[in-house]
Amino acid sequence: MxxxxxxxxxxxxxxxxxxxxxxxxxxxxxxxxxxxxxxxxxxxxxxxxxxxxxxxxxxxxxxxxxxxxDELKEDQVSFRSLKAMTARQTNAALASGVLGYIFNDWVSSKFNLPEPDLPDLRVEDPVSAAAAIRRHWGIGFRPIPNLIKLLEAKGVRIFTLAEGKNVDAFSFWRDEVPYIFLNTLKSAERSRFDAAHELGHLLLHAHGYHDGREVEREADQFASHFLVPREDLIANLPSISSLAQLVASKHRWGVSVAALARASKDADLITDWHYRELCKQIATSGFRTNEPESMPRESSILWRKVLEELWKERFTKESIAAQLSLPLDEVDSLLRGVLGGRATLERETSPPSLHVV
Incomplete structure (x- = not known):
């Protein structure tokens, strides 16, 4: 019984x-x-x-x-806003992480998903780590047009965090597989930065997270240098005269105007005084909450391809949920944000390698 x-x-x-x-x-x-x-x-x-x-x-x-x-513990996960989260929000977010790897484990039993290719960079400082992972992945100093596509190709599992605006992105390792959960209620630029921030945690703070400003500062510094390499920034934006120039230039790197201003300061392209003035203009213009000329949101290619292949086997989201003994809304919430909110999935020209087991 x-x-x-x-x-x-x-x-x-x-x-x-x-x-x-x-x-x-x-x-x-x-x-x-x-x-x-x-x-x-x-x-x-x-x-x-x-x-x-x-x-x-x-x-x-x-x-x-x-x-x-196999439940997640707080010390296994990087929560950017842990102090601002209630116990209920923390527990619900941890549970969403569990649902993510339950889904991943089931998919992995049917397909050979991309193997993780994240070296251990715990001995590196954030700036060196950003350069090191770019070298390791062979992308040099070029801008990254689709960060989610790159991360998925390198074995990172990306899911939607559907906990509302109070819970930021988070990441963790499980069974040597890296996971990132993104809050897709933010602007596309903020989500990209969050993804890069969590990549920094996975590389710099692998398998052990400590709540504190220092580790968050390191992850932010990594994300900034990873998305906006100093060499490419200086080559393409050697001088900055106005906020409008930053707005017009930010699309090259896919970051917010605030992030580009900070990267410019860190690269010594603007003075501390100029940076403070730009921050004031960004705030008064409302650009901290409403990103100007926002880019299209990136979407998952891996899960899109997986669902396409499962559909060929007559698997719908409903039947997947039934196989996992999960509610449909939980399966849907894991994927909805990173799939761009579309139920019908078009094919990518160069999806990650995906083989049926």
Missing amino acids: AILNITRLAFARKRRKLTKKQLAEIAGISHVTLSRIDKGVTLDPSDETVSSLAKALGYPVSFFYLDDI
């Missing part, structure tokens, strides 16, 4: 950001009944009770009878 897995019940409750009291009320059961189940006192709750809990959580009943979940 199958026994209810109380760790999965707790997982789903945290993912839905519910307290035990709230879950009991929504499910229409007593708090005492739920408490006895949660503590393992009631090992075999009635089918009706489990059904009510599953419905309240929006998860299929089968989810609660599978093996334990």
